[in-house]
Amino acid sequence: MLSSEIDKLVKITLIGYPATGKTTLAKLLSENEINQLYFPTHGLDLKTVKFDDYILRVWDLGGQSTYLKTYSKDYLLGSDIIFVVTDSTPRNVLSSRDLINYACHFVGKACPIIAIANKQDLVKSDGRMDHKRVEDILHIKTYGLSAINPSERMKLLSIIKKELNKIVIRRRLKN
Ligand SMILES: Nc1nc2c(ncn2[C@@H]2O[C@H](COP(=O)(O)OP(=O)(O)O)[C@@H](O)[C@H]2O)c(=O)[nH]1
Numbered sequence: 001m002l003s004s005e006i007d008k009l010v011k012i013t014l015i016g017y018p019a020t021g022k023t024t025l026a027k028l029l030s031e032n033e034i035n036q037l038y039f040p041t042h043g044l045d046l047k048t049v050k051f052d053d054y055i056l057r058v059w060d061l062g063g064q065s066t067y068l069k070t071y072s073k074d075y076l077l078g079s080d081i082i083f084v085v086t087d088s089t090p091r092n093v094l095s096s097r098d099l100i101n102y103a104c105h106f107v108g109k110a111c112p113i114i115a116i117a118n119k120q121d122l123v124k125s126d127g128r129m130d131h132k133r134v135e136d137i138l139h140i141k142t143y144g145l146s147a148i149n150p151s152e153r154m155k156l157l158s159i160i161k162k163e164l165n166k167i168v169i170r171r172r173l174k175n
């Protein structure tokens with residue numbers, strides 16, 4: 001691989017408890033059709049997505065916390081963006097704080113950790129929190145999303161795009 005191609009390779013890492021929507025989010029980025037059946041991810045699922053002239057490598061680890069504890073070093077290190085995915089229920093949002101602290105401990109300031117308050121389509125029907133409330137609790141930048149809705153793909157890409165410029169600057173400063 002040419003060094004100019006490596007410059008354009010971006011590692012996006014998804015973490016979050018089971019069934020929060022990580023795999024759906026990865027599919028939203030990489031596919032047009034989204035299957036709403038729930039198949040728990042075992043081990044690691046890697047997806048590659050071309051965006052502008054970047055190659056996004058999306059790492060979707062099985063949500064079982066044992067996986068994260070076992071593989072966190074290989075999994076989290078070298079990430080350019082870490083998305084912490086929550087299902088926006090109060091309980092899950094509160095638990096996700098531990099994951100954020102854990103990820104922070106590993107990557108420090110080297111990589112942005114961004115929360116996705118997923119399943120926003122259910123906010124009105126079952127008392128889930130909107131993204132602002134989630135952000136107040138998590139104290140990191142939080143975006144609301146409904147990963148099952150294919151029309152949200154552009155929103156997700158624009159979230160990523162905002163970070164891509166910063167990634168390029170961070171890499172230049174490092175070299
Ligand atoms: N209503 C709703 N369901 C969602 C959303 N995102 C994911 N799901 C559903 O939640 C379940 C778990 O999703 P999945 O992506 O497999 O979760 P993962 O374990 O974090 O990878 C599936 O049935 C998805 O269809 C969303 O934005 N809204």
Ligand SMILES: [Mg+2]
Pocket residue numbers: 022023024039040041060061062063
């Ligand atoms: Mg999964």
